[in-house]
Amino acid sequence: MIEAHGLTKRYGPQLAVDDVTFTVRPGTVTGFLGPNGAGKSTTMRMIMGLDRPTAGDVTVNGRPYAQHARPLAEVGALLEAKAVHPGRTARQHLLALAATHGIAPTRVDEVVELTGLAAVARKRVGGFSLGMGQRLGIAVALLGDPRTLILDEPVNGLDPEGVLWVRNLARYLAAEGRTVFLSSHLMSEVALTADHVIVIGRGRILADMPVQQLVDGASRHVVRVRSPQAADLADALRREGGTVAPGDDGALEVTGVDAARVGELAAAGGVVLHELTPVASTLEEAYLELTADAVEYQAEALDDAAGPTPDGAPR
């Protein structure tokens, strides 16, 4: 369980995280979604006590993280890949961290095995690929068998196999009753992994709801309708306040009027329908809508600095 109240972080004039309040509950995978630079990592660092909030507070399992007697048993965190001295082996890095909590070396070997690092555990981290570094970060997170997991962009740099593995791992850990909080700037990833989603943009919480509700609640609900009397139907729909756009292959794409009402209008007007399909907007679309402002803001900021195209725009 993670509870943030009015959490704020200011870097000089820039407000990285702006008065966010949220709760991450055990037993579910909660996605933390937002464009790059939206404040995800800063929020996660504040949860871990690495960054000091400008205002507000955050507790993990009822207490500020630093006040736990056995921090690694409370929270396991992957905050950045390869945050390891390149001259140490993966196993040595894990052993040093394990020692602080009196965790037995057998547990180190266990997480090495679990994360698929057995073959490279005794090699120096300097030669690791991003994917292997990511696996090591996850091994660190699992080391203390924590009740809460915080994973910042856990699938970055992983091959498809690894992505699937992380997804299963997150779901499995949540099913065990643990709190799993994972961030991503990729919609699809959150849609596939998370039950609940917190969307952040420009440091503010834009949405905090079940993934399904985010999709359902998206303002753009389209109904595809096909009719030999398309013109008549379009008139009737416009009178009802709907927006009608000609879709491909002669179908109409209707927004603002739901499928049931389209059917009623057709029946009332004696219009023959060949197709009537409600098209749920994807999470991707819902996300784009929510974060449109945040992304625009980023693009401007980067344009000013003559920087590269923002990769904050979701694919």
Next chain:
Amino acid sequence: MTTTAPARGATQAVAVQRVTFGRVLRGEWIKFRTLRSTVWTVAITAVVMVGLALMMAAIMQVAADTPEMSEGMSQDPGLQAIGLTGTTIVTFGYSFGALAVGVLATLIVTSEYSTGTVRSTFAAVPRRLPVLWAKLVVIVLTTAVVVAVALAIAYVATAPLLDRAGLSVDLSDAEQVRALAGCVLYLATVAAFALAVGTLMRHSAGAIFTVVAIFFVVPLIFSIVVQATDAAWTDWVNKLLPSVAGERVISRGAETDALLDPWVGYAVLAGYTVVLLVVAAVTLRRRDA
């Protein structure tokens, strides 16, 4: 790479103990000894200190064969005046030692920042201060042990040469024993000083530059300035410099107004070190990692 569902490991009860200082110390010790660069630096420091002592002893032995030194070097008034004794030879490599342990102590903190390890470290020990104190214990004890061993080897290895030169180390002379122990103390304190600078500055290059400037460049400049002017303040600044003050504890302790007494000098260096460590501890707790 495994793709199987995460079966065991997450479900079994894992024995996780409370974080104690002893455990943090064990973790820091593992980090210290698992870097090859660290192990090599420590080994080379010891080897060079012994080597320099041997080299100086050999030079002394050759010099002792000249007719002016026929009564033995320890009887020579000129050498007496500059405070040369057998311990001067045995501890001859202390400057190199200070450079090596200063850089090493700086790096054990700054490398954590440059590699990002510090975030894993503070995630495991979010109270942070035990990490600083554990690093302090590791670097100070390692330095003390390695320097003590190097001096012991240098003492034994140079004994035949120094005996022939009439410049034997006299362990019944309290001043000479103090100089040998002082060498261990001085280098251990330089390590603590450098650790504090590293903690405050975080960046390897800047912190190493600062340590080298404080212990090697500034004293060099002042040794020239003091010669060049009569201004009293330059004498004072010079004798209160961390290295000039601290090194007094290794010296024979010839009385002179231009320098502090051995233990007073060491106390000045120790004072700076304590102040820096306190400031480092306060900022370490406050700053974002």
